[in-house]
Amino acid sequence: MKRKVFYSVLTVIIASFFLNNWYANNKKMGLPIVIPSYISTLADDSMEITLYYVKDRHDKRTLQKITFGDTDTAVEGDTSHFFEENTSKLHTIDTFNYQTLNRASFHISAGEIADIYKKDILAKDIQVILSDGTKIPANIKHFEILKTKKEEKxxxxxxxxxxxxxxxxxxxxxxxxxxxxxxxxxxxxxxxxxxxxxxxxxxxxxxxxxxxxxxxxxxxxxxxxxxxxxxxxxxxxxxxxxxxxxxxxxxxxxxxxxxxxxxxxxx
CATH class of the missing domain: 2.60.40 (Immunoglobulin-like)
Known part of the structure; x- marks a missing residue:
């Protein structure tokens, strides 16, 4: 009788272990997901683009670079290309049971914005690159650049x-x-x-x-x-x-x- 009880309890423990693992794995996203955003700016002003993204709690990857179409990205300090990353502006701002909410900010100069405007970049052309090199959609639903400031009245x-x-x-x-x-x-x-x-x-x-x-x-x-x-x-x-x-x-x-x-x- 005791042996039956022991094996019954053991079976429940093992089943619970596998069930919990299955549930936790089912909650994992795999790749991070960028929260949908709307961005507009002026072609003659610089701007900070701040993107919020959700990733699994134990995922060490961070959002490192942003690309506009086939425009090159650059490591910090190389001003000969577009869109340097400022790593001091990477933050984790909230934690949930299985995921964390993060944000990453990118400074884009007025000259770079003007170049994006000339290339007629659309929201669907914008992607971000994770620290391991994986490229995912920036999930920007609307991206608009107003060409210039006219004489203001x-x-x-x-x-x-x-x-x-x-x-x-x-x-x-x-x-x-x-x-x-x-x-x-x-x-x-x-x-x-x-x-x-x-x-x-x-x-x-x-x-x-x-x-x-x-x-x-x-x-x-x-x-x-x-x-x-x-x-x-x-x-x-x-x-x-x-x-x-x-x-x-x-x-x-x-x-x-x-x-x-x-x-x-x-x-």
Whole structure:
């Protein structure tokens, strides 16, 4: 009887061991997955591209380089090519049961952005390289470069807000003008309530703005945004760009979000 109990318990222990191993392995992603992002920038400004990525807890690989089409990447210190990596900006910012959430930032100069613009690089052309040389999609859903700043008819006064993108940008008119449109990227429209304030009063577009009057663009987030972004949004007047507002967001993610990422982009 005791022998039967012993073998029964042993069988349960062995089965539990293999079941736990199976479950843990089933939770592994294999290759890291970059969280979807939206990026826009100005061709005559430098920028930092920050990508967030999820990897298995014991995966030692880090995101090391970013490539735009067939453009070369470079090791740090070699300025003869594009897109140096700043390893001091690699961070682990959160840990889950089976994965970690990480981020990597890359500085891109204004000259490099201009070269990317000339090559007509699309979001699907952008990839990242892991520390072991493995290349994976950068998972950028929209990549936009605004070619140049035209002569601005609005002078910048101030801006503020939080890292989730809620904030304001305030301008003053340099001349009489008609403001007809805020060119909000379609990927972000449904997530934001945008308010236009003229001399501290809420107004609807189109509006006439007289010289010396102030204009504030207020953005209020409406819900959780499922991707990270760094977006430059131009203000348009009679088809001219007259000023720019910026939206920034640091990505947040849960265990459930990781499961959904693996289902959509994983093995």
């Amino acid at each position: 609005l002078s910048f006064i101030s801006s503020g807000g939080s890292s989730d993108g809620t904030g304001y940008t305030k301008f003053k008119a340099k001349q009489n003008m008609n403001l007809t449109l805020i060119n909000m990227p379609k990927e972000l429209k449904k997530y934001y309530d945008v308010q236009v304030m003229k001399s501290n009063q809420r107004v609807d577009l189109p509006i006439k703005l007289n010289k010396g009057e102030t204009l504030s663009i207020n953005t209020k987030i409406k819900g959780n945004i499922p991707f990270s972004y760094d977006a430059i949004i131009p203000l348009l007047s009679d088809k001219d760009r007259v000023g720019f507002i910026s939206l920034l967001n640091n990505s947040t993610i849960s265990e459930k979000d990781i499961e959904n990422l693996v289902k959509e982009y994983g093995r």
